[in-house]
Amino acid sequence: MKHFIISGLVLLLSGITGFASDVVVNVQESHSFKIDYSPDVRNQKDINNFFIREIARHNLTSLYNTSYTYHYTLQKSLEKSAPYTYQVSATILGSHCTGNIFYRDFDISDILKPDVADFTLVVNDKGNSIAMDEFNAVVANDNNVFKVSFELETTGEPADFEIAVSNISFYSNQKDRDLFYERIGYIDNYYAAIAAIDQSVKRIREFDVVRSGPFAAFVCMSESKRILDRIENSAFIMALQVNRDNRPGYYAKLQEFRNQVDYLELSYNSLLRNTTFVKFTQSLSDLVDNYIREVSRFYNLSQETTHSYQPYFYNLGMFTYKSSDLYLYKKGLDQILKKTGFCNDTDAIYDELKIEIFEAYLEKADEFTDKEYFYLARGLLENAERFYHKTSALSLPLSYNIALGKASYGIYNSYIHLIDRAIDIGNYELAENYIKKASEFQAGNNKTIISAKYVQNASEKLVQLYINKGFNHVQNEEFKDAMYCFIQAHSVCENLGVYNNDYVIKHGLIQSRNGYYNQLIGQATESIEKGEETLAFQYIDQANSLSEEYDLQPEYIENFEYIQSQYHQQVYLKLISEGKKLLTAGNYTMAYHKLLQALELEEQFDLEIYEPLPEVFADAATPYLMDQCRLAEIKVKKDELDEAKSIYDYCLTLQSEYGLNYEPELSAGLTMLNNNIFSKQCHMLAESYEEHLDNANNLIDGGDFISALEVLRDLESELKKNYFCEYDQSSVSGMISLYEPAAEYQVLANQAQEALSDGNNDKFIRVYKQMEELSNLYEVIRRRIEPMPLHYLFSVKKNLALFESSVSGYDNADQLETAMKIMHVLEANNTSFRDTRSFQQKLAEKMALADKANAGVTDPKNHVEQYTGGSSFYKYFRKTYIQTLQD
DSSP states (O other), rough: EEEOOOOOOOOOTTTTTOTTTTTTEEEEEEEEEEOOOOOOOOGGGHHHHHOOHHHHHHHHOOOGGGGGEEEEEEEEEEEEEEEEEEEEEEEEEEEEEEOEETTTTTHHHHSSSEEEEEEEEEEEEETTTEEEEEEEEEOOOSSSEEEEHHHHHSSOOOSSEEEEEEEEEOOOOOHHHHHHHHHHHHHHHHHHHHHHHHHHHHHHHOHHHHOOOOOHHHHHHHHHHHHHHHHHHOOOOHHTTTTTTHHHHHHHHHHHHEEEEHHHHHHHHHHHHHHHHHOOOOOOHHHHHHHHHTTTTHHHTTTOOOTHHHHHHHHHOOOOOOOOHHHHHHHHHHHTTTTTTTTTOOOHHHHHHHHHHHHHHHHHHHHHHHHTOOHHHHHHHHHHHHHHHHHOOSSHHHHHHHHHHHHHHHHHHHHHHHHHHHHHOOOOOHHHHHHHHHHHHHHHTTTTTTOOOOHHHHHHHHHHHHHHHHHHHHHTTTTHHHHHHHHHHHHHHHHTTOOOTHHHHHHHHHHHHHHHHHHHHHHHHHHHHTHHHHHHHHHHHHHHHHHHTTTTTOOOOTTTTHHHHHHHHHHHHHHHHHHHHHHHOOHHHHHHHHHHHHHHHHHHHHOOOTHHHHHHHHHHHHHHHHHHHHHHHHHTTOOOHHHHHHHHHHHHHHHHTOOOTOOHHHHHHHHHHHHHHHHHHHHHHHHHHHHHHHHHHHHHHHHHHHHHHHHHHHHHHHHHHTTTGGOHHHHHHHHHHHHHHHHHHHHHHHHHHHHHHHTHHHHHHHHHHHHHHHHHHHHHHHHHHTOHHHHHHOOHHHHHHHHHGGGGOOOOOOHHHHHHHHHHHHHHHTTOOOTTHHHHHHHHHHHHHHHHHTTTSSOOHHHHHHHHHHHHGHHHHHHHHHHHHHH
8 A cells, every 4th residue: 555745855956956867867855665465475575574573463453553653765766867868766775664664662663664666767858657667576775776777769858847756666585584483582582581580579579688598609609690691781771772771671670680680799709708608508419409599590480481582581591601600609608618627528519519500500400391391491401511511621521411301302303293173273384394304303303213114104194185175175176275285295206305206196186276267257157147247357357367477278168258248349449449548648659558458469360350340550650669769760760770670670660560661751761761771871981991991001011920810801891881982892801902911921820929939840840831832822811921921830938948849759851851941041030149059069960860871972061051051140050050960
């Protein structure tokens, strides 16, 4: 339920100081949204309903008289982001909640603030809707702010823009439910702490220090101090921000508790000072029993208080047994024991005391178990375990494990009893919940509760009960309830991992869904007969949704075709009526969509045709398509040609489909749009043409023929796609033909370098020969690249070393000849002969040995000049060659 309280502030930005000139609309409004209980439960409303139920239950108010209101500020804006383009934005800033926002006197409104919103954002121009966007499940940020936006493209400057937000709803999510449980837990603990204070104060007031004696007084005093410390340091104090200003009742009671503890301590100290000798007439067991009764007091009280106080009281009964706590206990007992006849035997007393306290814990736990207070028994045993680990280095005795097993089985059996009881009374959902709890408890205590068979058996029994109940509902034609039962049965089976009932459950779901479908149609039939057409259509909508979701195979129902035809006829006429109204108002876009839906219904169903519909539709479609053409013209101006072309093709198709080929204005608009797209494409191509050519020439001048060819081929592809722009492709093709060999040469050079780096000598020689062949064939390589192939083959310092190492593997004339050619290239590139020393020596040795093996060399000095030409560059080659032949 919505209530808008609009204190409108509309700022049309022309002339308003503080806003940029491109902001067209900026509107800020205050609104409120009422959240009350909704019986028509949808998933989104589940958490809202949960809050209402819990607040009503704890505050003892009526469910339907409980509600709260969410107050927020709505900021709407429309800002120009580009020519003919606007950014439409809406921001919802959550403020606060009012109404039933208190849980037991604590304000929980911060938790009630919703985190999810649904709404529709509409842009109107002169009162006509020109754009609309639906936003669902918008999630608020950490500051409780919802933000949405969309882009609006128009065909002209705005005349009288306004933004409307409609169909708004707010929801809370699972996180809020978790926060709610956490908060009410703190609130319950707050009131439980007050109750604990009252109980403790009552205990102290009733306690007679003198009559009870020093030992009992010491235990009472120590326990009272521990409870006071636990309450003072409770987590709820910080979580609820409890302070003296807003919670004086709590602090007054807490101060009274402090005063009573102080008085008890003074009384005890006075008793101890005025006692010269303490008669240790009590047996040690009596002393221990008194201690266990005192420390178990809040466990017992947890069974006598309200359900919401039980967890807090239970936690007060838990002991940590920190070393500092035990030290203070021992120090206090030392003061008493010094005044007894056992002052020299305190170590023996303490050793005995440790054993007695642990045994007393086990006895008290057994007592709780016998009373079926199984959780209390577990709590005492946890205390006993911590005490034992702090006071003994031994493993826990068997008696402890037996006691723990009895308590654990007691809890587990309680769940089993509750499962059985829930099944007996037919509350299967409750049984399912207890099965889950029992399963989790068994998994967490599998050392004492080894088997989970009962839970599995109970689950299988529950599945069968759900199935039986589902078929009973089917028999009684209660199909919706039957669907729920079969779905629950399927869910339990999945959790178990048992699928032996799949066929039966599937069959039950088919029966119940088909039955529900037929029931809805039957209800629609009755509503038609009673003249309640609106209700009939609601039933049909539900039936159609069900059929679409589950692919149903419903039985034939008499008059169903008639009902469906009536339904579609009414929808058809309604669409036409709405379309005509929109057409009269000048809202051609919305009118077009409504009337188009009406035409589609005509094609799908056998309806009583509204004869003037094609003519009315043409009246709406023509201006709509004209508007689309104008939008495409804007795309052309913004250089978004692909989108413009898409709109043109779309409009051209619709023109033919709708029989609007002879609408002169539309035909003229489409022709102009096509011409403008053509003109713009050619204009953009002209810029691209020059840019590509300049880029290619720069790359060619820089010697990068591979990249230059890529640029030229891209340009060639663009020219082919836009052949009608009459650009001369031959010049580009000519450049590609001219420089393609050079690019291929550089590709081979890269391959040669890779082969050299990989140590693949055979591939290197093979590729280098291909480079030589290309060089011999094409002047562009010799003129623009050679004699500098090493520029592409390797960087001197790195790859000369690689090439030098490769020479060791050369063993035939082709390889040695290639190596010598590369040596000549190095010389031509003015490489220092010192940088090639090792290379020259290795190559000379290889070639000398080859010459010697083949034909022999009679005059090494003359023969070497055939290789070196007398150049001083080959200094090291000449010397090594001669020495190798002379050795």
